[in-house]
Amino acid sequence: MAKNTQKRSINFSTETLESLDKLAAKKHTTASELVRGYVDKGLSIEGNREDIDFIAQIIRQELTAVYHVDEIKAIVDHDADRLAKMLMKVGKINGAMFFLLIKVLMNLANEGSEDDFDQMLSEAVKLGVDYMQKKDFQINSFLEDTGNLRNTADKL
Numbered sequence: 001m002a003k004n005t006q007k008r009s010i011n012f013s014t015e016t017l018e019s020l021d022k023l024a025a026k027k028h029t030t031a032s033e034l035v036r037g038y039v040d041k042g043l044s045i046e047g048n049r050e051d052i053d054f055i056a057q058i059i060r061q062e063l064t065a066v067y068h069v070d071e072i073k074a075i076v077d078h079d080a081d082r083l084a085k086m087l088m089k090v091g092k093i094n095g096a097m098f099f100l101l102i103k104v105l106m107n108l109a110n111e112g113s114e115d116d117f118d119q120m121l122s123e124a125v126k127l128g129v130d131y132m133q134k135k136d137f138q139i140n141s142f143l144e145d146t147g148n149l150r151n152t153a154d155k156l
Contacts, residue, residue, distance in 0.1 A: 010035075017031070020034055020035065102121065105117070105120075123155060127152060
């Protein structure tokens with residue numbers, strides 16, 4: 001026994017005592033040594049929890065001291081504004097290209113009727129909307145399927 005020890009009486013179920021005795025025999029020690037070891041481990045774990053909470057609090061303080069949420073939000077807002085402006089530019093140029101294409105097709109399609117052209121334009125817009133509704137993972141396979149693209153274009 002270690003110095004400065006005190007004896008305590010603790011009650012265990014019969015099954016627990018049998019398990020302790022078997023494990024003690026297997027480990028070539030006593031049931032009392034096992035129980036002391038388990039108690040020490042349990043107290044150590046509880047102490048570590050308090051240490052972990054304390055350390056986590058320090059980490060949170062340090063992170064908020066270094067990374068100010070308001071500054072990060074300002075940077076993200078600025079970048080989001082830049083992206084929105086760039087998307088607006090892309091949208092404007094796409095709109096211009098769309099109407100330029102319509103004008104070119106109108107000039108080239110003199111032999112067709114206005115109804116044929118209107119039908120072609122309507123179908124093209126529907127296909128454009130369908131394309132924009134596709135998920136990112138669907139786009140590559142859609143564009144790589146040249147047979148489907150030809151069939152769809154022929155329907156216009």
